[in-house]
Amino acid sequence: MNLFSTLSLSQLFVVFFTVNLFSAYESMAQGPANLEGQVFDSGSGEPLLGATVFWTSQPTRGTITDENGFFSLEIDSLPNVLNIRFLGYEPISRPVNEKAEFKSNKFFLSPEEMNLSEVVVSERKQDYNVKSTAIGKNEISGAELKRIPALFGEVDLLRSIQLLPGVNTAGEGTTGLFVRGGSSDQNLIQIDGAPIYNPSHFFGFFSVFNPDAISDVALYKGNIPANFGGRASSLVDISLREGNTQKLKGEGGIGSISSRITLDGPLFSEDASFLVSARRTYADVFLGFSSNESIRENQLYFYDLSGKLMWRNGEKDKFTFSTYYGSDFLGLSEQFGLGWNNWINSFNWDRQINERMFLDVTAYYSFYKYKITVTDEDNGFDWSNYFSESGGKATFNYVPNENIDLKFGLHSQLYYFARVDLEFADSENLEPFESSTRVGFQNSFFIAGNAELTNNLSVEAGLRWSAYQQIGDGVNYLYENDDPTIDGVVSDTLNYSFGERMKFYEGLEPRLALRYLISDDLALKGSFNRNFQYIQVASNSSAGLPIDRWIPAGKYIDPIRSDQVSVGVFKNLYDNKWELSLEGYYRDFRNIIDLKQDANVLFKDNVETEILAGDGWAYGLEFLLRKNIGKTTGWLSYTWSRVYRQIEGINQGLPYNPRFDRPHDLSLVLTHELSDRLSLSGTFLYTTGVAVTFPVGSYVVDNQRIPLYDAYRNNSRFPDYHRMDLSLTLKNKDKGRWWKGSWNFSIYNLYGRKNPFSYEFRDIENNDINFDSGEGIAVTSQRPGVVMTYLFGILPSVTYNFNF
Structure with missing residues (x-):
């Protein structure tokens, strides 16, 4: 038996031994009695996270419900009155006698009908930003997400996250997240605990998350709890909502470029539910109506399917199974094809061991595959590759x-x-490409605690130990002086059998956060986080492409180490209607990789010859003003930040800015309820232009003008980016029918700003950038020029949304 299977079995034994140990403890434990219960939405049957529970006799001492709506509250005296409060819901007070002490209790809250038009229900306590130790954390509820103006009529989760402070993008038409100086591969994006490696559709125009299936999303960019790890920059934790346990419901939308449908309801009983969601574009249908034959032969589409099953077994066990499958394809006139697929599965078991101990077990599988096809008799090929991550996690x-x-x-x-699976159309004319598998096995052990030391001082501390090893089946290439970057010539190879250790790394990851309450609505916070990342992307593009090459740590590539210090001031105003925060941070990176000039990593197995490694650092200030309650809601965010890399062999060894260094970033998001049926939303964005390398001259080879670049990287910038979007939602009159609908009218880029997507340096003939010499027209003039490409002008869209 090899090492990693032995560790897995031993860890499984530890989980079940601990469960049995605390089950035995439950029957023997002595101490103050607790009242246990769960809080649910009366309409949907979904558990409510963050509801406040307290006794009438002790109104200043209470607890809040967890993600399963569960609470355990120490009994003061009986009989007594239990009070439950949750923002946007009718409060309830229930008499409790001695009999309730010995059973679990269910409580159902109903939405406040009078306030529905003025309240944005948040999945947390309304003073959470001040009272908690959370720093560098932002949340967006499903309701808030749907209010933000959409691109092509499609609400997008990752595009909405980009509107939060500390989050940048590489440019228009991308969903890559760049959080506090980290690259897009340094973000752990997970769905119900399972990681997703390519979270985008349509080359980044859309993310893979159907907004109708999302319960809530949390972005951790400062203090990441010790029970999460594996990435150096941030965590995006997304939860799919559970199905309705009371009755069958549905919702969806028909938009300008895609449509979607979501169904959920009880499954055989009120203890089980299902949710299934589907979405597809029909851009390929419109291509078929083109008068241009070459356009009619193109293909461009994506679709995705997601689902979730939930089953409660008694009062103490809950099981859920989540799945997602998404597919994209681009085909150009049967000459070129590019497709990619995501398939994710997650199983979760929540167990209440006793009144003080809970267990959360997650097992998952994430699979990603991509394929390139070039149709040509002489130089055609089919190139495909896939990778996967399987994992298990137990949290007590x-x-x-x-x-x-x-x-x-x-x-x-x-x-x-x-x-890599590579097949050539004519194998005699092309040199075959051989690659090896790469396997990594990682174990992490963690402990984290949150304690109220005094009425004013709270601390959250944690320690994570990660141990990673690259194992066989695999190959290590050997080089002169053990340095692959000098000339890249392989001197020998070492082959490793299945399960044999090739390289080992380990590291301690301490986490610490402090919160000091100056008053009930004003707090100072600070944190320190260390994270190790054992896989990273080697890519020529910082925007994130479907064919990006993921590289695990090994003999020549060390894991990334990221240290971050952050401090902040948090203030609530006007009885928690407004939230105000100001955060500063400094982040230090070690073993960051970047590619050599003109590097090739797609058709090379020993990619270490194309990679250079060094250090990086980032710092910034983030401001956020947020209004959660009232007819007008939204937020204003501003970030000032700088990002630097310093790698020997790049930019003459001097510090340089990566593409996503954008010093100024301003976002304004507003939603106003004009009436019970009509609401208006708008966003405004302004950011510094991305850092790029422009040519310093040109030269001519075979009558072709070739750009000339110097040795300095990203020493120029695109023009500043700014844009305004508007969205108007009109609900149909409610006539008491089972079907309810609404219309959404959106305008993307309201004032038609031409934000550059790319610049091309080439010869312009006859003063016409679209001139085609192949049409037989004589060339009378030729000059070097710069051609700017932008993606969108003013872009209106209409979507019909419905629910039943």
Whole structure:
């Protein structure tokens, strides 16, 4: 038996031994009795996270419900009155006698009918931003997400996250996230605990997340809890909503470029539910109506399917299974094809061991495949590759009292990067390409605690130990002086059998956050985070492409280490209607990789010959003003930041800015309820232009003008980017029918700003950038020129949304 399977079995034994141990403890434990219960939405049956629960006799001491709506509250005296409060819902008060102590209790809250038009329901306490230790954390509820103006009538999760402070993008038409100086591959984006490696459709114009299926999303960019790890920059934690346990419901939309449908409801009983969601574009249908034959032969589409099953077994166990499948394809006149697929599965088991101990077990599988096809008799080929991550995670949550919350557990991950599958149309004329598999196995053990030390001081501390090894089946190439970057000539190879260790890394990842309350609505916070990342992308593009090459740590590539210090001031105004925060951070990177000039990583197995490694750092200030309650809601964010890399062999060894260094970033998001049926939303964005390398001259070879670049990287910039979007939503009159609909009218880029997507340096003939010499027209003039491409002018869209 090899090492990683032995560790997996031992960890499985630890989980079940601990479950049995605390089950035995449940029957023997002595101490103050607790009242246990769960809080649900009366309409949908979904559990409510963050509801406040307290006794009438002790109104200043209470607890909040967890993600399963569960709470455990120490009994003061009985009989007593239990109070439950949740923003946007009718509060309830229930008499409790001695009989309730010995059973679990269910409580159902109903939405406040009078306030529905003025309240944005948030999945957290309304003073959470001040009272909690969370720093560098932002949340967007499903309701807020749907209010933001859409591109092509399609609401997009990652595009909405880009409107938050500390988050940049590489440019228009991309969904890559660049958080506090980190590149897009340094973000852990997960759905119900399962990672997704390419979160975009349509080359980044859309993300893979159907907004109708999303419950909530949390972005951690400062203090990432110790029970999460694996990425150096941030965590985007997305939860699919559970199905309705009371009755069958549905919602969807028919838009300008895509349509979607979501169904959910009970499954056989009120203890089980299902949710299924589907979405597809029909751009390829419109291409078929073109008068141009070459355009009619093109293909361009994506579709995705997602689902979730939930089953409660009694009062103490809940099981969920989530799945997602998405597919994209681009075909150009049967000459070129590019497609990619995501397939993700996640199984979760929540167990209440006793009144103070809870268990959360997750097993997942994430698969990503991409393929390139070039149709040509002489130089055609089919190139495909896939990789996957399988994992299991067990988290124990121990709550000894209302002031202390302790989590500990383990997380195992197996990375598998398959051999490239390459077939040539004419194998005699092309040199074959051989690649090797790459396998990585990682184990992480963590412990984290949150404690109220005094009425004013709260601390969240954690420690994560990660151990990673590259294992066989695999190959290590050997080079002169053990340096692959000098000339890239292989002197020998070492072959490793299945499960044999090739390289080992390990590291401690301490996490610490402090919160000091100056008053009930004003707090100072600070944190320190260390993260290790054992896989990263080697790419010529910082925007993120479907064919980006993921590289695991190994003999020549060390893992990334990221250290971040952040401090902040958090203030609530006007009885928690407004939230105000100002955060500053400094982040230090070690072992960041970048590519040599004109590097080729797609058709090379020993990619270490194309890669250089060095250090990086980033710092910035983030301002956020947010209004959650009232007819007008939204936020204003501003970020000032700088990002630097310093790698020997790039930019003459001097510090340089990566493409996503954008010092100024301003976003304004507003939604106003004009009436019960009519609402208006708008966004405005302004950012500094991306950093780029422009040529310093040109030269002519075979009558072709070739751009000339110097040795300095990203020493120029695109013009500043700014844009305004508007969206108007009109609800149909509610006539008491089972079907309800609304119309959404959106305008993307309201004032037609031509934001550059790319610049091309080439010869312009006859003063016409579209001149085609192949049409037989004589060339009378020729001059070097710069051609700017922009993606969108004013772009209106209409979407009909419905629910039943």
